[in-house]
Amino acid sequence: MNDATQALPNFRSDNVAPVSPEILRAIEAANRGPAAAYGDDDYSKLLNQRFSTLFETEVAVFPVSTGTAANALSLATCVRPYGAIYCHKEAHIDTAEGGATEAFTGGAKLLTLPGRHFRIEPPILREAVTGAAWGVRNRAQPDAVSITQASEYGTVYPLAEIAAIGEIARDKNLSLHMDGARFANGLARLGCSPADMTWRAGVDILSFGATKNGAMSADAIVVFDHNLVEPLSYRLRRAGQTASKMRYASAQLLAYVEDRLFLRLAAKANSVAAYLGAGLAALPDVRLVAPVEANLIFAKLPALAIDRLTANGLQFARRGDEVIRFVARFDSTEQEADEVIALVRRAVTGPTSIGL
Amino acid sequence: MNDATQALPNFRSDNVAPVSPEILRAIEAANRGPAAAYGDDDYSKLLNQRFSTLFETEVAVFPVSTGTAANALSLATCVRPYGAIYCHKEAHIDTAEGGATEAFTGGAKLLTLPGRHFRIEPPILREAVTGAAWGVRNRAQPDAVSITQASEYGTVYPLAEIAAIGEIARDKNLSLHMDGARFANGLARLGCSPADMTWRAGVDILSFGATKNGAMSADAIVVFDHNLVEPLSYRLRRAGQTASKMRYASAQLLAYVEDRLFLRLAAKANSVAAYLGAGLAALPDVRLVAPVEANLIFAKLPALAIDRLTANGLQFARRGDEVIRFVARFDSTEQEADEVIALVRRAVTGPTSIGL
Amino acid sequence: MNDATQALPNFRSDNVAPVSPEILRAIEAANRGPAAAYGDDDYSKLLNQRFSTLFETEVAVFPVSTGTAANALSLATCVRPYGAIYCHKEAHIDTAEGGATEAFTGGAKLLTLPGRHFRIEPPILREAVTGAAWGVRNRAQPDAVSITQASEYGTVYPLAEIAAIGEIARDKNLSLHMDGARFANGLARLGCSPADMTWRAGVDILSFGATKNGAMSADAIVVFDHNLVEPLSYRLRRAGQTASKMRYASAQLLAYVEDRLFLRLAAKANSVAAYLGAGLAALPDVRLVAPVEANLIFAKLPALAIDRLTANGLQFARRGDEVIRFVARFDSTEQEADEVIALVRRAVTGPTSIGL
């Protein structure tokens, strides 16, 4: 009773993935006898310790059920109701979370910025922040910056760029939030330490995604700025985001980082994406919209070709008339990528009228 | 790495329970290959159908990650920001959800009512509703009633009482919400159909609990009033309550109702609770605070005796100086109940000074 | 085109009063030529200075258009969304402001307390605060106390009581808000200094009412706790409470406190109230519900008598079957009080069936 039997490979989203076997086994192992609720179980108690080791600093970790909750509650803890959050104009928090950030902040403003390769550019941010209406009572007051690593278009901020953004944030007393729905994919790309990509570069609070990369239903908020821990803990409970049987989410998260599983899973996804991206880029009439640096491929091709792919039943996400997105997962294969490349080749080289 | 090896039985809460084997198997079975996200998978598509069969009417079902989310989002969909919700003064929504209902409604008011056996009494409700400041602009306007079945103290509304409340609600154009965190325990007690205990008695929207009774992390909102379906669906997404890999929650919920598993699990919990309640009530200096009609036992006993139980390491919840709560689960046993009874017996019959 | 020609005296509310001549003249005087907007005019600039002199400490003053705005925005500045506010169960903020405090705080909870003479009793408050669920994530966290001086029933907190409440607040790190819709009436009663009745007794922020006591449309928030000034200033603008032509509100407030006008006006109202209260108390079948300490009289008399007064066209507020409220104003007279006493005498001594 699932879609596994379908003929064509599915590159629609990372969310279509199953749970990785290691994580499912961890859930099963946690399923023995009673355990204290609301985070007082042994798994949850380990979380802070394991993640503090992973991040090489003392962090607080809060499992949440979705990335939207992670983002919106992180930001609500950093931002006053009359505050403003700088983000890229393609940021998921602005375009695809149903206004969760506005809801949980009590109506704060998202100020969107342009930026090449779907990343905030430090000079653009600095200009915006410097020119903000500081202290003007009828204007939203800058409180936070949110960056997405890897970005919504699969590009990856280099460390120097995060650090430059972190410096601007620190200069202006803004919190720096990282939407890490694809944290592992970004980290695998950079090959640096989790610490380097986060708090050492100025990140105060992190939406640590696991669900897209092999977990079942376990994202987390990782808090580097200790002042945010207590208020966040209340906001989570009030938001219905404090799971009673938390051991199952915690067990997933522990397994996810155990022996760097999360990096192995992400590296696999990135690798298939790179392979698929290269294959597509070599096709006539196909152009990559953004460099493939993580597990997402955005390709521009003729609308007619896209229509054909849709008609064929290929699973992908369309973004406008001539742009499509493919997402590679930890369970994707080069063979599946080859199939997609072949299908796209046929679609773009077919007759120019839509005789499907 | 869990608490299973502890010496004493754990009757602290239903939330300490593991996942029932049937539900864990359902999760494992769902873990094959890719599946569409955000509820477009085969499992989630089945939910509405199976629950409509179960409830003998067309319902919409939305999985959520916690009961708090279920309650607060259900009520936010029924109630205007300047509206009011009638509930019992011991209602979980007022006493133990961190203000989630106030947060998600935009600041609606909870109007609490007294009532014997921790249930709203229809005459008290009617008097409150009738005497409300209808149309007065500086007073909260009645919009909903929320009842908890089984109640926070383990008592169960008889059908006639729900119907009487439903009639008041209908007369006054109020929505009727049921907090069914222990829906199965209430239903097992009454032995009626799910339809009889809900929409046939006037319930418009139901927080359908499964987590406390054997699921891993899967509660749901079941909507009987079709007008609420669309607005609820937006509020859920905005609240970070729309799981991307929804198949896992849906698979749990399907298994939970398959072959009435939920009733078998609840019947077991209720049965152990009845056994434990009877055993405790027979002890000297022990009095049941409320009739044991579901899986909760509230007992009054001397503070000194409670201190002894705590010192012994018995797991229960203390509610004030002289009241304690025990909760039986699907995986509780009469043997464990016997152990508790023996411990309590020793605690209440010990010397009157606290030589522990 | 107003109600001045009506035959019977009007004791319905202080809000039915006209503007005192002194304040109207101040408005007229302010109406010359252009003046800077949003508080940068000369009148508004004087406000902080004059009120700081009046209160013998440095305060910040913000004119607002209503007492509801003053209360709700004061409290929203003191209280976290997951916070709680202690107030008397008859507090206006809970019973008569349409949920403004819940709205502006983002859904904080009002925790109501009983208390003789419609005042919070320090021991009851201390017990409530001490027994609060501090640090428990699913329970509202105490953040503020709100007292009303003079109270909603016209009683007045003695200084020692305010100080005792202030001490509890300070001990527990709660903000102390005073709803001073009838601040002048309370102050005139006590005969102490504004400083003694506020910050010296622990008050952090004050809703300073002027509209009920002779102003046209000018209440204010007076801030003693300097940490609240900046966040309040943003919240006011965002709430639509920062008047562009602020000079007119400021001119009213300056005239209101000039030469202690506000105390003279309040003393007059209090005096007529005392006279009316004594006259009513002397009648058969009439009993004062609360001591008359400010400008409000609550009297209990037979329902039939109240019906007769209503039928006669007397202007008062009915509070239940057998309780009515009279409010004396700066422009009320003893002659009007005599008229009311005579009417009530006839109403209570008439035949026992309602032959009106």
Next chain:
Amino acid sequence: MNDATQALPNFRSDNVAPVSPEILRAIEAANRGPAAAYGDDDYSKLLNQRFSTLFETEVAVFPVSTGTAANALSLATCVRPYGAIYCHKEAHIDTAEGGATEAFTGGAKLLTLPGRHFRIEPPILREAVTGAAWGVRNRAQPDAVSITQASEYGTVYPLAEIAAIGEIARDKNLSLHMDGARFANGLARLGCSPADMTWRAGVDILSFGATKNGAMSADAIVVFDHNLVEPLSYRLRRAGQTASKMRYASAQLLAYVEDRLFLRLAAKANSVAAYLGAGLAALPDVRLVAPVEANLIFAKLPALAIDRLTANGLQFARRGDEVIRFVARFDSTEQEADEVIALVRRAVTGPTSIGL
């Protein structure tokens, strides 16, 4: 004690204006004896009738204390928390009200549109609305359009443009809100009836500004869509926007529309603005940024010249390096305009280095 004695004319904003004599007289006339509170007085009761006559249809009128309150509460009544509002990217609701609309709607989104002359262009609106993510749960749902008449840059929507926008709104079931902070200036420009400029063109709810054009503190919400009346009335009270002594606001509003006073006042302001605009446009190095159609003049001139004007003490608003705004009022004169023109002439023709 005001700024009237200053040497230079003040064209900084319409908010610096005093109250027109007619309106001050109306306030004085209302100040006789007691009058019912919260809108039950004779003045307030007349409001609906007089405005219904003025607008040639049955309307409900609610006085409010500021334009920000008028806008935010109007929109909050039209828009779901997960809804979206289309407005021009220079709309006051987005740029200058401290996030009031986000606050009162519970976090709805403002979607800003470009448009020549600072007006929404119907084709751009239609494209945006048509391309909206209707029904997509993680995207804000279009609920309203807000236009500003006269616009923030003093341009005026022709009737046909409003009607075209109204048609789009009707087609898509969106509410159409008009921010009429300068309603009279727009209406005076068009010379049409209030009905033509509002409901006949599809406007559902109107922020009716009076404060900028001669009132003291009295804006209003005029409701054409009867479904909005009741919910708005609750929201106003909850927002602290229901004045107790409402007669004074109502008396202002009645005087404001009596014998079309509001149009005479606006015509005067528009006329001085046209005169000033023409005079400035004729100067070397000065260019009008927008056509002068109401009472605002935006002029581009060298930064150095602006610096000189500032140094001279001329009162205007700077909008960026090279743009300044002048605002003419009902009490502005052509003589004052001449003074400004002379000052600007000297500023732009002075030496090119800033020897002030």
